[in-house]
Amino acid sequence: MQHTSKPGGPGLGGSEPRLRSRTFPSMGTVVSLAVPAAPGTAPQAEVEELEAATAVVEQLFNGLDRAFSLYRPDSEASAMARGELALADASAGMRRLYVEASEWRTLTDGAFTAERPDGVVDLAGIVKAHALREAGTSLLALGLKDWCLNAGGDVLVVGSPIPGSARPWLAGIVDPADRTALLTALPLGNAGKHALATSGTSERGHHIWSAGLQGVRDEGFRQVSVAADGIITADVLATAIMAGGARTLALATSQWDVEVLAVKNDGGLLATPGFRNVGARNS
Template identity: 60%
Template sequence: MGTVVSLTVASGTAAQTAVDELQSAVDVVGEIFTQLDLTFSLYREGSEASRLVRGELTLAYASELMQELYAAASEWRVDTEGAFTAERPDGALDLSGIVKAHAMREAALSLGALGLQNWCLNAGGDVLVSGSPGPADTGFEDPNPWQAGIVDPFDRQKLISTYRLGASAEGGMTALATSGSAERGEHIWTVGSGRSDFLQVSVAAQDIVTADVLATAIVAGGTQTLDRSVEKWGVEVLAVGRTGTLLATPGFRNAP
C-alpha cells in the first residue's frame, strides 16, 4: 500500500512466550496487508483494482471483497454528501481511501483471535489501539491509555498535538487517522473547484474506518464537512489550515 506498518504489543508473559506471540502477531498482520495490497493496489499491473481501471474487468464480475468495499465506499459517499468518494475525477474506481482502514480492522480481529489485548497498530500514520501500553497483568483497574502524536505539516520533525487513545481514555476513542497533502501532495479530490481549506486533518473515532474516511472527507469538503462530521458521528477533529490556523474540537483542545 506504499506505506510502513508497525505493531507494538505490550505483554507481561515470560520472555520466550512474548517473542512467540509477537512473531505470530507480525505474521498475521503482514499477511492481511500483503493480500489486500495484491488485490487493491493500483501500483501493481496485475492487481484486480488495476484490471478494473483498465476495463479488463467489470465490477459485476469482481471479487466479493471488491464489491463489498465498493458498497461500503458508496454508502460513505452518500453519508458525507459526496465529500468521500471511491471514484477518481476521470471516473476510475479507486478504493485506496478505505482499504487501508479495512486492513487495520481485519488485523484487529486477528490480533484478538490470537488472544492479544494490548497493542498499537500504526499504518502510515493511522493508528488503532487496544487495551493499554502497560503489561496485561499489571492489575491496574484504570490502565494508562496509548498516546498518539500528530506531526506538524509545516515541519515533519515536530508534533503539533498528541491524543490519548483507548477504552480508558476520555471519550473512549481507539482510532486516529490523518489525511492531507503535506506528505503525499495534492491527492485528494475536493468538492467543487479549487484547493482544500485544509492542509491536514486528523480525526479520532471509535473505529478506524470512520476515522480514516472522515479525515479524507473533511479535507475534501472543508469546514462544512467538518461541522457535519462532528455533529453526526461525534468524532474529535484537528484541522490545519493552509496558513497554519488550527480548528480543534474539545477533545483536541484538552489534549496533553
C-alpha cells in the same frame, strides 16, 4: 526511562510503558505492531507471540494489497481500471468494500468518493483502513488484549500500553510544518476513541481533489486528523474533510462521535474539545 510493574498506573506524567514492536512494509508504507513488554514473563515467549501476530497482520495486509493496489498491474483493481473486469464480476471482497465506500460517499455529501474523476473505481482511500480493521479483528481473535497498530500514520489500538491499567495509549500527531515535531497528542483506547486517521499533504499549496466545492483551496486544510471508535470512520472522515473543507468538518462533528484536529492552510488550528487541554484531563 523508569519502569514499573504496578498496574493501574499513573497519568501522563507517570512512568513510561515498556513496549515491543515489529514492522513490515506493505501498501507503499510501513506497518508496525506494538505490544506491552510485560516484566516478569519470559522475553523469548513474548517475542515469539509478537512475531507470530505480526506475521498474521502482514499476510492480511499483503493479501489486500495484491487485490486492491492500482500500482500492481496484476491486481484485481488494475484489471477493473483497464476495463477488463466489471464491478459486478469482481470478487465479493471488492464489491463489499465498494458498497461500503459508496455509502460513505452518500453520508459525506460526496466529499468522500470511491471513484476517480475519470470514473475508475479507486478504493485506495479506504483499503488501508479496511486492512487495519481486519488486522484488529485477527489480533483480538488471537487473544491479544493490548496492542497498537500503526499503518503509515493511521492508528488502531486496543487496551492499554500498561496491561490491566486504565492508562490510554498516547498518539502523537505530526506537525505538517515540521515532520520531526509533534503538534499535540491524543489519548486512545481506554476512555477514548480507538482509531486515529490523518489525511493531508506535506506540500504547502498543494490541495487534493475538492469535490467541486468552491473556496476549498483558500479556506482548506493542510492536515486533518480524526479520532473515532472505528478506523474506517476515522479514515473516511479525515479524507472527506480534507476534500470538503469547513462544510464537511461541520457535517462530521455533528453527525459522528469524533474528535477532529484540522490544520488550516494558514497554519491555524481547528479542534474539537477532546484536543483541548488533554494533559489536564489525564493528570
